[in-house]
Amino acid sequence: MEYNFKEIEEKWRRYWAANKSFKADNNSSKPKYYVLDMFPYPSGAGLHVGHPLGYIASDIYARYKRLKGFNVLHPMGYDAFGLPAEQYAIETGQHPAVTTEINIKRYREQLDKLGLSFDWDREVRTCEPAYYKWTQWCFIQLYNSCYCNQAQKAISISELINAFETTGTEGLDMATNSKLTFTAEEWKNKSEEEQQSILMDYRLAYLSDCMVNWCPKLGTVLANDEVVNGSSVRGGCPVERKLMRQWSLRITAYAERLLKGLEHIDCSDSLKEIQRNWIGRSEGAFIQFPIQNNSQTLDVFTTRPDTIFGVSFMVLCPEHPLIKQLTTLERKEEVDKYVCWAKNRCERERMADVKKVSGVFTGAYAVHPFSKEHIPVWVADYVLAGYGTGAIMAVPAHDSRDFAFARHFNLPIVQVIVPNGEKHEDTSTWEEAKDSKDGYCINSDFINNLPVNKAIPEIIAKVKSMNIGYGTVNYRLRDAIFSRQRYWGEPFPVYFKECIPYVLPENELPLVLPEVDAYLPTELGEPPLARAKNWTYKGFPLDYNTMPGFAGSNAYYLRYMDPHNDQAYFSKEANQYWRNVDLYVGGLEHATGHLLYSRFWNKFLYDIGLACEDEPFQKIVNQGMIQGRSNFVYRIIGTNTYVSYHLKDSYETDAIHVDINLVDNDVLDTDAFRKRHKSCEAAEFILEDGKYICGYEIEKMSKSLYNVQNPDDIVEKYGADTLRMYEMFLGPIEQSKPWDTKGIEGVFRFLKKFWRLYHTAENTFNVSEHEPVFDEWKVLHKTIKKIEEDIERMSYNTSVSTFMICTNELMDLKCDKKAILEPLCILLSPFAPHITEELWEMLGHTESISYAPFPIWEEKYLIENTYNYPVSFNGKMRFVMSLPVDMSKEEMEKSVLSAPEAQKWLQGNQPKKIIIVPKKIVNIVV
């Protein structure tokens, strides 16, 4: 029988499904191993060849761990809420649930064809009420919790109320956006409304008026990580700043833990770096500046308190609350005008002219806490409302933005730091600010001559003793805005009583997404849920917003542990057994969104005693992107004539994407091209050598670029085992690479060859019981060792080579011994599960190969008696000499020097030095 991959793969797909071969049990004496893929959003385009890269890699690991005797949890599900289905619903009126269902079905068909060993009984879909019940439940827990900075963990809001009732705000250190202080008495005298509004500023899920990224075209608010360069990540629609009342999650409370936790995660430096930058920790000082003729103070955050004597002006952001109070009468009109202009600029506009300096003087002066000098207070949009205190002390000599501002408005520039190795200079000659982390202070009163690193603590101590400041840490990380003005998401389990929000009792969950007559905002501009009939709880209106796309993915890995539990998110026992994800495979594009949110969500569940591990993922691997290879045709402008690639420069042409299915090896099938589009029926071609050659470019793989390679086609032509091995053979999984099918034949040939190892020339199954010879044992054992090492470090491309080498060597040895071929079959099974199941059955086994024992390599077959030493002269390899491995250095030296080849290079000279590294190299210095 020939290698008939179609029959074999179909047979084993059915077998695995019928026998639930990969069902993972929550009770097992085996050690656990949890392998997780980032679950996909089921888009209408289906899977392309890029998706399986990560799925195959993790599947190989999961299958390997099963062979190694682990109880492996390897689940899959769907991130099913999201914008595309809803946009489609708006266009067609089709309910997003229907579209989503169709897409999921297609995804499942495609995934099934790849031989992935998922436990499908644990499938979750974020859009199902039984699932999002727990997303809503978790929201309620967040709402009922606050964060204690002292304990560095979440505590119940009732504990906070307790504290308020006994001691007020005295001695509390909580994560909050409230600056209010009060005594227990004052607390008790507050109205319900006042109390609720204060508590809101402490909750981990809270409602507040905040500047949001508003996307008018999508009709919704977006989180920071959903906006890139002033446009939405999905759809590329423009985004503006807008003040809105929104739910947010207080992820900032966890900033320090999210940062520290990175040390314990096994992942790439780039992933850590991206997260570190996003969290953006900076140490500095909080300092209050008195204001002339005003009882208020101007609060600033600075990372360089040592430069405080160089302050020549203060700057407030346009949103700063003190602007109204501080602005003098004669400056009012101008300031109002500026503030109004600055606030109404959209994000894109602002980012476009970062270089342009703009600002306005308020007429007010702050008082320098040490020199008592009067410092003008300005308003400028280069100071951001969201960071620090929204106000800065400007030190133009040592900050490039302050410098540009000072130059533009002719403000004084005072040097206070002299960089090491430089001298005090006249600042009027400077062309830019002097960055000066290493230097000493001048013009700085009591810190003169101190180096920067000594001056900083000196100033912090001083302001602290004066009670006008303290050392502190600031983060760039913002709280996550959690409301979306969309339909296709989880409804908030929240109702409003006299405008005060209350969460639903837990036994009312899930709050099921209602039907609406259209998926559009109402005429009043309210979100789609406002269209739902009876969208109330006990007569009170329910929240019209829904949760964002990332809500459902925050803890899906925990739900997989116990996916059918309707009493709890997941049981304690299931969580105690599976603990957390051992290996998480997915794209690097989720580094700032999903990975940060889910780590935060998990830490919260850990704090409230639900999850038993602080970090959800032990090891994260980011697979690279598979890029598309687009083809182009060149149409002569204003005609219906297309000119071949190498001739196009003689004409004026437009490059047009052409469907890669019409192109083979960059040669266009012109007939097919004519048939494809009505407008191309009469197309004329200018050929070269009788062919139309297309141009190409490497781009993102996308439907719109006509460069999508579908895995189904490959499976149809070569089978899933070939596709699996080929995708791994392309190179290291973390690396991005363009998809190119040239080379796939080599892998297909290998599998055919592997099949032939177990068959005679006449294609009948043939495996002998004879005892293998030493060379055969040696080939097997060195292969086991190499494959095991490769899998452990996920270097699958080299594993594939190893299998090729092994097969070639066994072919040369004409090996047909069962003692060799049986373990080899197990070894290959994580990579090519179908063919190996078939051979395993032929070898006489009745159980699936998936749980066979991984072979163990033995040292005795790998021992080499001699080593082929490369002999170098002055570091240049000249000849190879075989010497016993146990030979002493002295003897080696003698043998090497007496070798005939050596004479030529010595030319009668005595060697100066001889370096011998056993089992590595011999180097002779002449």
Added chain:
RNA sequence: GCCCGAGUGGCGGAAUUGGUAGACGCGUCGGUCUCAAAAACCGAUGAGGUAACACUCGUGCCGGUUCGAUCCCGGCCUCGGGUACCA
């Protein structure tokens, strides 16, 4: 601009991190089998050089450390990713 990562044959990549550069595969060329083709198998394949050896040069560029550098250090160039007035 700032912060990461990467540059190796015609191509994908290997060399498990200081020790024989180019494994394995693709492609190309030549051969066997065949009436022919496909499939399969065998051989060659970094560049220069030679009849063939020999030899010389070669891991983005320049320099350094070392007996020895794709690997370590310093400077530059190119590409990919992150970020964007973060005080």
